[in-house]
Amino acid sequence: MGISDRKERERLEMRELILTEATRMFAKVGYEETSIRAIAKKIEYSPATIYNYFTDKDDLLMAVQEVAFNRLLVEFAKTVSIESPLDRLYAIGRIYVEFALANPEHYQLMFILAAPMKFIDHGVKWEMGNHAFGFLRQTVQECMDKGLIKHYSDSRLASVMLWGQVHGLVSLHNCHRLSILQMQESELHDTIFASLQTLLRMLSAG
Amino acid sequence: MGISDRKERERLEMRELILTEATRMFAKVGYEETSIRAIAKKIEYSPATIYNYFTDKDDLLMAVQEVAFNRLLVEFAKTVSIESPLDRLYAIGRIYVEFALANPEHYQLMFILAAPMKFIDHGVKWEMGNHAFGFLRQTVQECMDKGLIKHYSDSRLASVMLWGQVHGLVSLHNCHRLSILQMQESELHDTIFASLQTLLRMLSAG
């Protein structure tokens, strides 16, 4: 049936139109500050139309989160060619930090906002998070297999420590809490990268 | 003039009434989910009355942040009797984590929400943050003076690394991002404390 194929295609195109605009606007002014009405106006449709393609704003948020995660994963994938797992680990951390600094609003809806996790906890898995974390953990495991990280025996624990370190610093920075250091923007960035490097050095010097 | 004294006192009492209720409700359901109308109803006043004591919701938020910070600082103060600066450092970290886990919504408005920092960056200092960070930094400095932390020469940098580590883990946990570890709540808590301990051990084993 060619007609229903076309309908399906048009439906996906419409969904994509909304999603693309939402992704752009969420990145620009943030999730909370972007209204359904504003998205509708930009794509020249009625606000109610959006609800024919997404059940609610949270659903839209989840879709944008997926887009953002895929962008991060594309960056992560560039590190597979790095042979030394320790170098690769640093590269992953660096990419994570750079992503967070370059896309603060997307970072927020991936790792900070409570909203997208509503239906998590109810048995539903957080697939995107799992995927990204798995990528990190794999490299950490490789480091441990080669005896490059000795402080830990469980790659999950070492990974979560690394994740916590970089997430902590970039999120403090993105919400202006590091202003107390009275540093220039570039100095702050350097501080974050240096902390990552220090942590890795200490972990590998076990 | 006794009357204007009484008026001043009554004004402060009214401010306190609003602030107390706001503090309670922000802790219970969070800042965003607490409406001015709900606070007004609870204290049996009109919503407009609140605006006679606080310029807007952000102003109220800042006042609650101060209350929350004072509570954290009271806990911090209990560590001054610990002689070993390294033990004291661990105690401070533990208190920080426990506070964040016990008061997630207050933690959020102290360290995560962007709103209260609007007028920061414009030259205004973030006094409460400075105060709490100063407390941490002092102990870190003492550790360095006694040669207990060798990886760093600047206590600011060592402090911000520690802060980043604990903030990262508790904030990931509080917004359910650590669900991917599929651990029990108590296991997650242990993991956070263990990470703090590991970091301190590594820093002191320089």
Add this chain to the structure above:
DNA sequence: GGAAACAATGAACACTGTTCACTAAGTTTG
């Protein structure tokens, strides 16, 4: 050509933070 399916929407609902003219009470003055 008439019936069924469906995408798009205008209007409404229940909220939100916030403002402001107005009331009523308390305080100061003549």
Add this chain to the structure above:
DNA sequence: CAAACTTAGTGAACAGTGTTCATTGTTTCC
């Protein structure tokens, strides 16, 4: 004591939010 002034409290309104739903107009099917 009464009149003038100050001030705390408020009802009503405004502009905005996410969301729902009956109605429209078009397309597809028989």
